Amino acid sequence: TVTNNSEVYWQTKIPTLLNVAKLELIIYKINRPYDSAKITEFFTAVVETYYNDRIVDISLFEELDYSSVSIALGSISSNEIDIALDNSDGKFNFGDKNSPLQGLLKRNRRVKVWLGTKIIPDEIEWYPLGTFWTIGWDMPDFSLEARITARDRLELLRYTDFTTSLLYENYSLYQLFEIILNDAGLTVDNYIIDTSLQNIIIPYAWFDRMSHRNALERLAQCAYLNVYCDREGRIRVEPIDTSQLVYFVLDDIVNIYSKSYPISQ
Numbered sequence: 150t151v152t153n154n155s156e157v158y159w160q161t162k163i164p165t166l167l168n169v170a171k172l173e174l175i176i177y178k179i180n181r182p183y184d185s186a187k188i189t190e191f192f193t194a195v196v197e198t199y200y201n202d203r204i205v206d207i208s209l210f211e212e213l214d215y216s217s218v219s220i221a222l223g224s225i226s227s228n229e230i231d232i233a234l235d236n237s238d239g240k241f242n243f244g245d246k247n248s249p250l251q252g253l254l255k256r257n258r259r260v261k262v263w264l265g266t267k268i269i270p271d272e273i274e275w276y277p278l279g280t281f282w283t284i285g286w287d288m289p290d291f292s293l294e295a296r297i298t299a300r301d302r303l304e305l306l307r308y309t310d311f312t313t314s315l316l317y318e319n320y321s322l323y324q325l326f327e328i329i330l331n332d333a334g335l336t337v338d339n340y341i342i343d344t345s346l347q348n349i350i351i352p353y354a355w356f357d358r359m360s361h362r363n364a365l366e367r368l369a370q371c372a373y374l375n376v377y378c379d380r381e382g383r384i385r386v387e388p389i390d391t392s393q394l395v396y397f398v399l400d401d402i403v404n405i406y407s408k409s410y411p412i413s414q
Contacts, residue, residue, distance in 0.1 A: 155180070195253060205233040205294055207262060209278055213375065223369030223389075225362065226377030228301040230262060230281050233294045241295035243288050258283040260299045261382075280382030301378035306333055306361035317354040322346040325354055325368055326386050333361040340384040346372075 151159065157180075176186050208231040213224040234241060240248055262278040281299035288295045311332055317325060323346040330340050349372055356364050365386075369376045373389040 195250075197250075199234060203235050205235055207232050207264075207278075209262075213377070223366070223372060223374040223376070225366045225369055226301070226303060226375070228279065228281075228303075228378055230260070230278065230299050232260070232262070232297045232299070234297070235293065236288060236295040237293045241286075241288050243286070254286045254288075256283060256285075257305070258299075260297065277380045277382075279378060279380050302339070302382060302384060303362055303365075303376070303378055306365065307363075309333055309361050310358060311356055311361045311364045312358050313356065314358075315355075317351070319350055319352060320354055322349040322351060322368060322371060322374075325351065326365070329361055329364045329368070330384065335384070338383075340386070341379075342386045343388060345388060346374075346386065 151161075174188070179186055210229045210231075211226065212228070213226055236242070239245060240250060241254065242248055243254060245251060260281045260283060262281070263275040264278060265273040265275045268274050279301055281301055282305055283297055283299045284304065285298045286295065287298075311329055313328075313332065317328075320328075323342055323344065326342050326346065330342075351371065356367070359367075365376050368374070369386075374386060375389055376384065376386050379385050
């Protein structure tokens with residue numbers, strides 16, 4: 150029951166409920182008289198679990214995204230996973246009215262992936278590969294496989310806007326990262342910011358209208374920082390270990406005509 154709510158947006162956490170047969174929403178009051186409430190979605194979660202009998206292939210691609218061919222001050226991750234599922238029974242056929250997933254194969258479906266290893270014959274220990282959201286489904290007519298492409302939470306932040314239009318004066322990097330992530334609707338359970346960033350103060354910070362991902366990338370370039378999603382699906386902001394960087398010093402005595410280094414260097 151919700152009372153005394155004067156906000157446009159309201160949210161709360163409720164414990165997981167099992168064996169639910171009915172959902173009912175009753176609205177007694179609305180902030181605009183004689184107006185009707187507009188409910189965009191009121192739907193239970195559909196959870197499907199697939200094991201190795203359904204999974205054909207899993208390919209995880211993890212990288213750090215640099216804005217140029219040289220290593221910048223900071224970087225932001227871009228992780229993608231491709232999954233091939235057995236579709237010999239036609240379960241994933243698009244447009245099949247008899248499929249239990251009819252109308253549910255859409256963008257931004259959450260995907261959690263684990264790899265399991267047998268510790269003892271009857272016990273499996275599971276290791277998470279991360280949490281992702283689908284960006285595409287591919288079910289060719291003449292194939293027995295359905296393929297899914299999904300990306301991590303940082304991909305979602307590419308499609309939401311950060312529009313505070315405020316001048317932040319003498320804020321720490323920690324505070325600025327926190328402001329952006331909270332504005333994107335994330336809670337403290339969804340991210341981890343290294344506490345050492347509390348000591349880095351930015352005299353003046355200003356953000357034009359941009360996506361939350363671009364705002365995070367701008368902050369990451371203020372220092373040697375990595376922004377990425379860990380295997381638990383949380384966004385992490387951490388300093389880069391500069392002790393592992395390689396430096397080259399050239400002087401006038403050494404004459405180099407041609408030299409090339411790959412980006413891995």
